[in-house]
Amino acid sequence: MNTPDIPVLPIGSHVSMSGKEMMLGSVKEALSYGANTFMLYTGAPQNTRRRALSELHIEEAQALMKARGMQPFVVHAPYIINLANTVNQETYRLAVEFLTQELIRTKGMGSQVLILHPGAHVGAGMKAGIDSIAKGLNEVLAASPDVLIALETMSGKGSEIGSRFEELAAIYDRVQKPERLRVCFDTCHVHDAGYDIVHDPEAVLERFHRLIGREQIAVFHINDSKNEKGAAKDRHADIGEGRIGFETLYHFVHHPDFPGIPRILETPWYPDPENPGRMLPPYKEEIQWLLTASRPKTFPHA
Ligand code: FE
Ligand code: FE
Ligand code: ZN
Numbered sequence: 001m002n003t004p005d006i007p008v009l010p011i012g013s014h015v016s017m018s019g020k021e022m023m024l025g026s027v028k029e030a031l032s033y034g035a036n037t038f039m040l041y042t043g044a045p046q047n048t049r050r051r052a053l054s055e056l057h058i059e060e061a062q063a064l065m066k067a068r069g070m071q072p073f074v075v076h077a078p079y080i081i082n083l084a085n086t087v088n089q090e091t092y093r094l095a096v097e098f099l100t101q102e103l104i105r106t107k108g109m110g111s112q113v114l115i116l117h118p119g120a121h122v123g124a125g126m127k128a129g130i131d132s133i134a135k136g137l138n139e140v141l142a143a144s145p146d147v148l149i150a151l152e153t154m155s156g157k158g159s160e161i162g163s164r165f166e167e168l169a170a171i172y173d174r175v176q177k178p179e180r181l182r183v184c185f186d187t188c189h190v191h192d193a194g195y196d197i198v199h200d201p202e203a204v205l206e207r208f209h210r211l212i213g214r215e216q217i218a219v220f221h222i223n224d225s226k227n228e229k230g231a232a233k234d235r236h237a238d239i240g241e242g243r244i245g246f247e248t249l250y251h252f253v254h255h256p257d258f259p260g261i262p263r264i265l266e267t268p269w270y271p272d273p274e275n276p277g278r279m280l281p282p283y284k285e286e287i288q289w290l291l292t293a294s295r296p297k298t299f300p301h302a
Pocket of ligand 3: 189
């Protein structure tokens with residue numbers, strides 16, 4: 001008898017890639033959280049030092065993913081990439097060159113999606129920043145493999161670009177290959193940017209749809225927020241511990257319009273009550289909670 005295929009809900013968290021095992025360790029970390037997907041940085045998010053693909057244990061990592069029936073994973077570009085910087089041309093050049101390398105690494109690791117913070121205009125103004133991002137993306141996309149770049153919705157901290165959906169739409173409009181672009185929808189950032197996802201998530205998604213199209217969302221970052229709506233702060237809170245709350249985050253995780261789209265947690269580690277000075281990841285309990293709607297007894301903040 002045939003049963004209709006129930007699409008798998010890909011859910012996981014940011015994991016690290018370090019030590020001897022590199023990407024193999026990332027997959028093991030994700031599995032330890034009960035996750036079926038994950039997100040990694042190709043190295044420290046704050047710098048551009050990167051190890052060669054041949055040192056990352058990619059084949060073993062992929063074999064383990066396959067054996068455990070895992071879903072595709074995603075890669076996040078480092079924060080220091082700023083395509084919007086028109087003030088310092090060196091920063092812009094470095095961003096173009098490094099982003100090109102990141103797309104090659106993403107493909108080499110076996111992922112189709114590289115998440116990118118659009119950039120910050122550092123005083124030159126929104127228009128100059130957006131033009132610069134589009135120019136940079138055009139350079140990068142012309143010269144690199146067919147990996148998608150998912151522009152992340154930002155909180156609007158400082159001179160960040162991409163906190164208004166209109167700004168992301170303007171980047172799409174100016175890019176020669178918009179088919180290579182996608183969006184990473186971060187719940188904390190969208191809330192901090194001033195959109196009321198708590199009281200009317202559907203109105204926010206509808207607004208996004210009119211400007212960009214909901215089929216453009218390739219990744220969700222599922223984070224609670226330490227700040228009130230519109231704070232433009234970008235401080236993530238653990239699930240159910242912030243101003244967004246469990247109900248809204250559960251709504252985004254189980255939203256029927258986004259089957260097969262990875263939901264990635266970037267919630268903060270918390271201090272181990274039994275070992276002062278040690279930090280623990282909340283992901284195992286948060287994934288379980290978000291999947292079952294019942295709060296695990298072992299949840300750190302219970
Ligand atoms: Fe991000
Ligand atoms: Fe994020
Ligand atoms: Zn953030």
